[in-house]
Amino acid sequence: MNQIEHLYRQVIMDHYKNPKNKGLVANPAYLTIHLNNPSCGDEMTVQMHVNNDQIVDIKHQGTGCSICCSSASVMSVTLKNHTLDEANQIIHEFYEMIKGYPYNPDILKGDAIVYQGVAQFPARIKCATLAWKAIEQGMIKIKEEQPNG
Ligand code: ZN
Secondary structure, eight states: OOHHHHHHHHHHHHHHHSOSSBSOOOOTTSEEEEEEETTTTEEEEEEEEEETTEEEEEEEEEESOHHHHHHHHHHHHHHTTOBHHHHHHHHHHHHHHHTTOOOOTTTSOGGGGGGGGGGGOGGGHHHHHHHHHHHHHHHHHHHHHSTTO
């Protein structure tokens, strides 16, 4: 393992052991999405609060492997306080990176880049993207519910 991979693994383990924005809230203003990943046994619930097209808060609670649980923490930190359009772009770049394709580092910033090594382990891609897919579904639902589409 080279130094960069070692550093990335440390960041992942840090989010796994000390997750940010973990824990669900009983607030009807939050939209709740639950997804699972049968191939690994990961379960993930994500909550999002959107106000004026901006994601003002993200919560998550899940059980599963370190990649999945840490990625939910990283997702919450990465997307919080962005507009829905910005969040969609960031998620797109994250998926590109996870698949091993070039991504735009001006859009995808911060701890999310530590998952780029996952591209070498196709079985773990679903783990790394589960929380991101949950929030993506939530955003689609919110867009659908908007009166002017
Ligand atoms: Zn997993």
